[in-house]
Amino acid sequence: MENTQDNPSTQNSKTADEAVHEAAENVTPETAAEQAAPQASPEAALADAQAKIVELQESFLRAKAETENVRRRAHEEVQKAHKFAIESFAERLLPVMDSLEAALADSTGDLTKVREGVDLTLRQLASAMEKGRVVVVNPVGEKFDPHRHQAISMVPAEQEPNTVVAVLQKGYVIADRVLRPALVTVAQPK
Incomplete structure (x- = not known):
């Protein structure tokens, strides 16, 4: 008769059988999912990546739509600014x-x-122009500036050469931009 305790190979085989049996009993749903996870990992990673792609596409489309809305609103604001830019100046001219009426x-x-009325009206107009940043160019005695003055003729004069002798028509400037150059006569070089 064999004694199982005396035979070391029998002891090892029982121990291995018991270990397998114990391992089978200790398997829980969580450990089974963990063991199955390495096999499902590529599919799960693919599903995660596809979900992330869909999320990023939606985010991109929202951002693109918002950008288009901002661009459209800015365009409308520029259109309104162009359309109504003269509104405040027109209010001053009323x-x-x-x-005049x-x-x-x-x-x-x-x-x-009538003369007093015309004088008052001219002052109203000058005030409206000043508030609208329209500045009169009346350069008598100033050095001739071809950017702001238009010379009609050169005349002999006692003034320095190339200075404005007379203004035939006043010029106007708005914010350093010439609306109309002043028509002038200029002193001839001696």
């Missing part, structure tokens, strides 16, 4: 228009009153 409606024939 009293001038009212004064009142002068035309006056039938008294009193030239003194």
Whole structure:
């Protein structure tokens, strides 16, 4: 009769059988998923990557739509700015228009009153131009500047050569941009 305790190979085989049996009993759903995970890992990684791609595409489309909306709103604002840029200047000119209409409606024939009215209207207009940053160019005695003045002729004068002798028509500048150059006569070189 064999004694299982005396035979070391029998002991080892029982121990191995017991270990397999114990391992089978100790398998839980979590450990089974962990053991199966390495086999499903490429599919899971692919699914994760595809989900991330979809998320990034949606994010990109939202960002693109927002950019288009911002661009469209900015374009509309620029259009409105161009369309209504003169609005404040026009509002300043309305009293001038009212004064001119009142002068035309006056039938008294009193030239003194008409002259006073025209003088007041001119002051209103000058005030509106000043508030609109329109500056008058009246360069009598100044050095001739071809960027702001237009010489009509050169005349002999007692002034320095190339200086403005007379202004035939005033010029106008708005924010350092010439609207109309002043028409001038310039002193001839001696």
